[in-house]
C-alpha cells in the first residue's frame with residue numbers, strides 16, 4: 001500500500017480592489033495594449049491598506065476547509081508558501097494557525113518565490129508519505145504590491161496580490177498512476193541566476209527593498225526549464241503528456257504558458273489560464289488557478305494535472321497529481 005496526499009478541498013481569496021491595466025497609463029510610460037500583448041495580463045487585485053498576507057492566507061484556508069467539509073481542528077500541518085510574510089518572524093503560517101484558532105499541530109513558511117507553492121506541495125507530500133502528517137493545509141499567499149517600485153514600468157505592471165489553498169489528506173493508494181493524489185514531484189534551483197530576479201533589500205541589509213527583474217532573461221530560462229521539469233515529473237509517475245488532462249502553470253506570462261504547452265505537445269484548451277485576471281501572484285498563482293479552474297468546471301475528480309513554476313533563485317519545479 002502507498003500513502004498518497006490527496007486533495008480534499010481547495011479555495012482562494014482575492015482582495016477587493018481590482019486594478020485594470022489602464023490605471024498605469026496615468027503614471028507610467030505604458031499602455032494597456034503593451035501589457036496585454038507582452039504578458040497577457042488585463043487586471044490584477046491589490047490588497048487594501050493594512051491587509052496582510054496572513055489574513056489573505058487565512059481567508060483562502062477557510063474557503064478550502066469549507067470545500068473539504070472539515071474544521072481546522074482536523075488539520076495537523078500548515079505550510080504557507082510566501083516571499084511577502086507580514087513580519088520577519090514569526091512565520092505567516094503560525095499566524096494563520098492562530099487565526100484558525102488551532103491549538104495543536106505545527107506550521108511553517110516555505111520561501112521559493114514563484115516556485116514556492118510547488119516546493120510547499122513537495123514538502124506536504126513528503127510529510128504525508130512519511131507518516132508525519134495526516135492532513136496538511138498548503139497555502140500560497142502574497143502581497144507583491146508591497147515590494148513594487150511604482151516607477152519601474154518593466155515590473156510593477158506584472159504582479160498582483162492574492163491567496164489560494166489546498167487541503168491534502170493521507171489516503172491509501174495502490175501505488176500506480178491511477179491513484180488519486182500527488183504522484184510525483186521534481187524540484188530544482190540554480191543560485192548562479194540570483195541576479196535575474198531579486199528584491200534589493202532584506203533583514204540583514206536593513207531595508208524592505210523592491211523587486212528587480214531582468215524579465216527577458218528570466219523568460220529565456222522559463223519555457224525550457226518548465227517543460228523539462230514537467231516531463232521529468234510525468235516520467236517519474238510513469239506517464240507522458242498524452243495522459244495530461246490539465247496543465248496548471250504558474251501564471252506569470254501568457255507567452256511562457258503557451259510556449260511551455262507547445263513544447264509539451266499540448267493544446268491551450270488543456271491549460272488553466274488566469275493570468276489575465278490575477279497578474280503574477282507569485283506563490284499564490286497556482287492554488288488560485290486550481291481553485292478558479294475547479295469553480296469554472298474545468299478541473300474534475302480523477303483528472304491528471306501537471307503543475308509547474310519558476311521564479312527567483314532561480315528556483316523551479318513541478319508536481320503531477322490526480323485530482
Ligand code: UT7
Nearest residue numbers: 030031034038039114153154215216218219252253310311
Ligand atoms: O514569476 C516569476 C518569473 N517571472 C517571469 O516569468 C517574467 C518573465 N518575463 C516576462 O514575462 C517578459 O520578459 C516581460 C513581460 C517582463 C517583458 O516582455 P519582453 O517581451 O521580454 O520585453 P523586454 O523586456 O525585452 O522589453 C521590450 C521593450 C523594452 O524597450 P526597448 O529597450 O526595446 O526600447 C522595454 O523598455 O519594452 C519596454 N517595456 C515597456 N514598454 C511599455 C518594458 N516594460 C514596459 C511597459 N510598457 N510596462
